[in-house]
Amino acid sequence: MDTRVTDRRVTVHDPRGYPPKVVGKRLAPRLQSLDGKVVYLVDCLFDNSGPFMEEMRQWFAEHLPKVITRVITPRESWVDDPDMRAKVEADGDAAILGVGL
């Protein structure tokens, strides 16, 4: 027996790595109403997310016509697109992102 045994109790290492510290971030203030606001529908480019966002755009047009919706896509899937983000931040009041698999 090559372990340091005390009363048959063994000391072993924890096998896990070291996670980073999590720094809390605040959510953005919410809108009082979506009426007259620009809501970007961000098509995240997953297979069939384009048609999903188009259906959502049509839903807004039919049910909440005062909401201005714009469909937008990043340059690549799963990769941050700073240009697209900048456009949403500059011109948009809110964003709906989706959708995968």
Place this chain on the structure above:
Amino acid sequence: MSLESSGVPTVAVHTNVFARIARAVALANGMPRTRQAFVPQPVVGRSPAELRAYIEGNDAVSGRPFMQEVIEALSRPLDEEDLKGATFERATPRLLEPDSEENLQELFIRNRWTDFLPIVLPTEERVERMLKGTSHPPDKIVGRLRPTAFREYWEFTVEKVAVNAVMAGARPEYFPVILALAATGQTARSSSTTSFATISVVNGPIRNEIGMDSGVGVMGPYNHANATIGRAYSLLSQNLQGGSVPGDTYLGTLGNWYGYTAALPEAEERSPWPPFHVDHGFKPTDSTVSVFFGSWYTHAGQGPRETWQSLLIRTLAATDHYLPPLIVMDPISARGFDSLGLNKGKLIAWCAEHARLPARDYWDNQWVQTLVHPLAVAGVEPHATRLKAKPDELLQLFWPEDIHIVVAGGETQGLWKIFGGRYGGRGPGAPAVVNPTMSVDAWR
């Protein structure tokens, strides 16, 4: 979450099977109250009418009307908890509370720190012995790993790698190879829904020094070093990256047996061609390990026989077009191709030139559609030109630099196998691996 931080209220829509992972990612990013809404799985393959039914139906997690969830996510005032954010630290102790071997084995299983095969408990003595396999100090940072591009990196030391090497049953003399694998930054336990794993190939003198076997059963359970090095890479990946837990940090729909162990040495002495690491700038006397991400599909063939060309074309066309092939070839096959005047480079070039598929089929591939199609639409070449191809036009699937050949096997048959194996993590949507071939000597 970047948009939220910039002051844009946001809601992310997911399918319900991703609820746990979506919340875990939000928490790890310090925004646990990120607004999310859920539609049923799947979205892929659903018609516009079916997608509309999702939108007009209920949220697949909360059961409330889906669009009500979406609208309230953007307009319901924030409460005190929302404004707090979540700052916290997660500590990992060096040692666990002493307990009986039986209880500790159960603890490791319960915490999903194993692959559910028996492990060697990482006692202080065993870890100390493993650490003698390297000259590097225990507290040296080896690198960082994460299960996928949108998760946070976890960091780890030489000692933490040694702990996992002990658990896998590896011997101290294997430790430099295991450290080199850990240092690649490429996980062997990707969380991809596609069930990726990672194959590693060992080259140079270290293979013989530690008794790896490139002969009969090279990819099977027939050699202690081959088996435990691959297993150590797998275990260290899951434990040092923050887990590989179904629904949380793992989503591979079918899973992958290569996730247990997938390491092989090249049969350099019996190959007609230069070893893999020499092709990539190392000296024959260098010891290295190279990682190939994917290992999803597996095809096999024999030869070269009379119809070798059509066999290779059929096999390559049946691969996943997003994931380039790693060909592992028995020395009999390698010498056979070489005798036809096809050295390694020429054979790779031939494969790249002849592996083609109608544009219709190529662009219908889910990963090509998700990862390559957006680039084509954005005008990025060569994808943009290829998108203009007529449906029946044959498109080249791979470029020569995408295809790799490694020689291994026991010469009991002239066989080759093709695995999905991207070297270096290149490719749209795939983060690059900076050092896909890592020096083992640097970790001695």
